[in-house]
Amino acid sequence: MSSFQEASAQPSDRILWKNLRIVPPGWQSGPIPLCDLAVEGQRIAWLGDAGGAPAGFQNAQQHDLGGALVTPGLIDCHTHLVHGGQRADEFALRLAGASYEDIARQGGGIVSSVRATRAADEDSLFQQALTRLDALRAEGVTAIEIKSGYGLDLETERKMLRVARRLGEARPVTVRTTFLGAHALPPEYTDRADDYIDLVCNTLLPTLHDEGLIDAVDVFCESIGFSLTQAERVLQAATQRGLAVKMHAEQLSLMGGAALAAQYGALSADHLEWLDEAGVQAMRHAGMVAVLLPGAYYFLRDTHLPPIDLLRRHGVPMALATDCNPGTSPATSLLLMMNMACTLFHLTVGEALDGVTRHAADALGCAGVSGRLAVGHPADFAVWDVDSPAELAYWMGLPRCRMSVRRGSIAFQSAR
Numbered sequence: 001m002s003s004f005q006e007a008s009a010q011p012s013d014r015i016l017w018k019n020l021r022i023v024p025p026g027w028q029s030g031p032i033p034l035c036d037l038a039v040e041g042q043r044i045a046w047l048g049d050a051g052g053a054p055a056g057f058q059n060a061q062q063h064d065l066g067g068a069l070v071t072p073g074l075i076d077c078h079t080h081l082v083h084g085g086q087r088a089d090e091f092a093l094r095l096a097g098a099s100y101e102d103i104a105r106q107g108g109g110i111v112s113s114v115r116a117t118r119a120a121d122e123d124s125l126f127q128q129a130l131t132r133l134d135a136l137r138a139e140g141v142t143a144i145e146i147k148s149g150y151g152l153d154l155e156t157e158r159k160m161l162r163v164a165r166r167l168g169e170a171r172p173v174t175v176r177t178t179f180l181g182a183h184a185l186p187p188e189y190t191d192r193a194d195d196y197i198d199l200v201c202n203t204l205l206p207t208l209h210d211e212g213l214i215d216a217v218d219v220f221c222e223s224i225g226f227s228l229t230q231a232e233r234v235l236q237a238a239t240q241r242g243l244a245v246k247m248h249a250e251q252l253s254l255m256g257g258a259a260l261a262a263q264y265g266a267l268s269a270d271h272l273e274w275l276d277e278a279g280v281q282a283m284r285h286a287g288m289v290a291v292l293l294p295g296a297y298y299f300l301r302d303t304h305l306p307p308i309d310l311l312r313r314h315g316v317p318m319a320l321a322t323d324c325n326p327g328t329s330p331a332t333s334l335l336l337m338m339n340m341a342c343t344l345f346h347l348t349v350g351e352a353l354d355g356v357t358r359h360a361a362d363a364l365g366c367a368g369v370s371g372r373l374a375v376g377h378p379a380d381f382a383v384w385d386v387d388s389p390a391e392l393a394y395w396m397g398l399p400r401c402r403m404s405v406r407r408g409s410i411a412f413q414s415a416r
Ligand code: DI6
Pocket: 109, 110, 113, 183, 220, 248, 251, 296, 323, 325, 326, 327, 328, 329
């Protein structure tokens, strides 16, 4: 894998990518015309009919893609990629009948990952996360959001966010960090949730933001997480500092978190299995993205579907993400999430593809990523060894990504 770093160190100034077929947004069916794509530095400089590039690119370095399908680089817009250890034993307990909430209330669940994350040193956390990141990158991922939230104290939240930043330096991938201090109540604050929210708002958030470690702020608003009132305090503290906000909302019950997030101009509300029509409308009016996490739905054997038809009807864009985390979605395949979104949530292939490209970019506030292939946008794209875009959501595990390009340079190349 280290060869990619070398390959991407210096973007060649001008490159002409020839004979590709760019899957259009919202693809339904039908043939896709051949085109060429010219890159200058890190951005797309020209896009058009095969053979029609401006004279200035005719002598540029050229790569013939032989008619391959190309999509924007995939974007995983909701992950807990950095965490210590794993929770396979808890999975076994759930198979034997315990519920996720039971386990959380008995001191397992998120808090057991907090213990493991606190105990791990920074390099070990980095190595564990790097393995997961490389699995995602091998499927065309060029941008990823990474949350904190398994530290729940200053030192460990800082360690997690530093690891997230380091991952973005070690690999050619855009990393956006999200501070999720309000993920769970740390054991030392048992029965003192409001005091912990004080710590989050008055110490953790301002300190880590001043250290340049936070791009956005998230809250787990849930019966086993934080109340609406507590969540609102975190949103206030974040927006007062000009930080973008988002929320884990309506995953296990309808609490009104999505509507609250809308009042604060959130980028997204995520999970949303129990979202109602009022929440959908609030999200629409606030211009939010609905981030769907089919891996968690599947792994918890949930049966309560998110309101896909309401989201469609009200025009709320739907993004998809892995939610990669040790408790509810130990998933490192965004393509598998597309498959699950189609089979479990009844998304179309075009919706699933938009969900891991342009809508995922919007869920990140677009900062540095676009999820769209257009002139002036970052040259982030993935090249696929498939005949039809439907194959991207069809295979369950077959490696199909030939290569990815991020900011104009090759970021991943398959060994095939
Ligand atoms: N929702 C989730 O799906 C994860 N966090 C959250 O707020 C689960 C985290 C875990 O179980 O470790």
